[in-house]
Amino acid sequence: MAETQNASPAAPRPPYKDNxxxxxxxxxKFYAGVIIIFFTFFSAFxxxxxxxxxxxxxxxxxxxxxxFRWFHVRLVDSMIDTSIVKRETAVTAESNAVDSARIKSDSxxxxxxxxxxxxxxxxSGQDAPVIQLNTASEDKLIHxxxxxLILVAVAGFLGNMIHISASFTSYIGxxxxxxxxxxxxxxxxxxAAALALAVYFVFRGGFLxxxxxxxxxxxxxxxxxxxxxxxxxxxxxxxxxxxxxxxxRPREExxxxxxxxxLKITGIDAAPLEAGQxxxxxxxxxxxxxxxxxxSVGDDVIQxxxxxxxxxxxxxxxxxxxxxxDAVTLLVKPExxxxxxxxxxxxxxxxxxxxxxxxxxxxxxxx
Numbered sequence: 001m002a003e004t005q006n007a008s009p010a011a012p013r014p015p016y017k018d019n020x021x022x023x024x025x026x027x028x029k030f031y032a033g034v035i036i037i038f039f040t041f042f043s044a045f046x047x048x049x050x051x052x053x054x055x056x057x058x059x060x061x062x063x064x065x066x067x068f069r070w071f072h073v074r075l076v077d078s079m080i081d082t083s084i085v086k087r088e089t090a091v092t093a094e095s096n097a098v099d100s101a102r103i104k105s106d107s108x109x110x111x112x113x114x115x116x117x118x119x120x121x122x123x124s125g126q127d128a129p130v131i132q133l134n135t136a137s138e139d140k141l142i143h144x145x146x147x148x149l150i151l152v153a154v155a156g157f158l159g160n161m162i163h164i165s166a167s168f169t170s171y172i173g174x175x176x177x178x179x180x181x182x183x184x185x186x187x188x189x190x191x192a193a194a195l196a197l198a199v200y201f202v203f204r205g206g207f208l209x210x211x212x213x214x215x216x217x218x219x220x221x222x223x224x225x226x227x228x229x230x231x232x233x234x235x236x237x238x239x240x241x242x243x244x245x246x247x248x249r250p251r252e253e254x255x256x257x258x259x260x261x262x263l264k265i266t267g268i269d270a271a272p273l274e275a276g277q278x279x280x281x282x283x284x285x286x287x288x289x290x291x292x293x294x295x296s297v298g299d300d301v302i303q304x305x306x307x308x309x310x311x312x313x314x315x316x317x318x319x320x321x322x323x324x325x326d327a328v329t330l331l332v333k334p335e336x337x338x339x340x341x342x343x344x345x346x347x348x349x350x351x352x353x354x355x356x357x358x359x360x361x362x363x364x365x366x367x
Contacts, residue, residue, distance in 0.1 A: 021175035029172065032185075036165050039189070043158035047151060047223075055219055056144070068142040076141065148219070149197065152226045156196025159230025160189045192230035199229045199236055202243060263287045263312075263334050265341060272348035273316070275323035281345070283312040283332065292335040297345065298328045318347065 015023045024032070049070045056064055056075060065076045164185055171177040203225060204217075229236040265285040273279050281297075289309050295302040297316050305314040322328055325347055333340030 015179060020172075022172055022177040023179040024172075024177055032168065036161065036168060040158065040161040040165060043154050043161060046154050047158065050147070050151065052144070052147060052219070055217065064144040065141045066144065066147055068140050068147070073142075073147070148217070148222065149200075151219075152196050152200045152222060153193040155223050155226035156230035157189050157193040159196070159227035160192030160233060161230075162227075163192075163231050163233075164188060188233070189230075192233050195233055195236055195240075196226040196229045198240060199225060202240065263290055263293060265332060268330070268343055268345075270345055272346045273318040273328065274348045275318045275320050278315050278317045280313060280315055281330070284310065285312075286310070288312050294331075294333045294340070296331045298322060323347065 016025065017023055018025070022029075050068070050073050052066055053074045056077070060077075063076055066073050067076065168177070168185065200222065203222075263285055264287060265283050267284045268281065269284060270281040271279055287309070288311055289307045293305075293312070295305060295312070295314065298319075300316070300319075302314050302316065305312055318328065327344040327346050330343040330345050331340040332343070
């Protein structure tokens with residue numbers, strides 16, 4: 001009969017490590033470096049290629065529309081050649097005056113009903129002014145607010161790519177790169193772009209500009225904040241948290257408001273204390289692991305405590321100076337309590353024993 005052997009499960013294969021201790025192969029380093037360089041260069045190239053020629057002023061009567069083409073993001077109103085417009089307007093006015101005199105002298109003109117003139121038809125040899133603002137179609141125009149949102153997101157992406165490139169090369173050089181961080185490197189730039197947009201909305205909401213349009217906004221300041229938000233995402237997140245807490249922190253002014261949360265003691269489990277003997281004291285209750293709590297027994301402050309959701313335990317040794325007392329006071333003060341809770345711990349009093357001296361030879365010699 002064949003014997004059955006219980007084969008132990010195979011041990012997990014250790015991750016690959018190169019000679020420096022990095023969990024990445026040489027080919028992986030090459031491709032990772034190429035990807036980082038590509039996205040860093042592309043985001044910077046995109047910013048340069050879509051940088052607007054100028055921002056309209058607050059008093060300019062403009063449409064705030066731009067042509068959205070690579071290296072040709074120009075304000076639509078700035079594309080009009082005013083010298084050509086003035087020259088063509090003067091020629092047209094002179095031609096219109098000559099034609100008006102000719103029409104008045106010709107009586108047959110009044111009996112002719114002419115169809116409505118169209119914009120591109122030349123009548124009576126007139127040179128109508130032709131002003132082409134933009135030969136591109138309407139789908140290639142973009143509003144300044146939309147353009148700023150795109151630039152802010154790309155700037156946040158660029159800032160985080162700078163951070164990722166520095167982090168990746170530093171960990172590779174120190175031999176501490178771990179493959180468990182690959183997902184972080186892939187997701188972080190996109191979260192940084194979203195964070196840059198959030199910071200942009202916060203500043204547009206009350207710091208950089210109070211108006212809704214994009215006029216009179218400092219685009220260089222916006223790009224600086226966006227790149228720094230992507231470069232220091234953790235600090236930017238903490239700053240947004242600080243702004244939120246300042247704006248939305250409620251102020252409780254009711255005299256007898258209810259305080260939710262915090263620990264609640266329902267009982268104490270402790271043996272009678274004996275001098276010089278360590279005794280485990282357990283406080284039982286609800287939410288015992290939430291918030292800060294100060295515990296003291298007599299004049300001793302308890303530092304080393306074990307906290308669980310339903311109990312707090314610590315070890316206390318009664319000093320010799322307190323062994324003659326009947327009880328010692330335990331004080332427990334949670335951080336949301338105005339006064340500490342007071343409890344009495346019983347001390348085990350030992351009865352005094354008389355010292356009796358028995359002679360060594362007492363009873364010797366009795367049968």
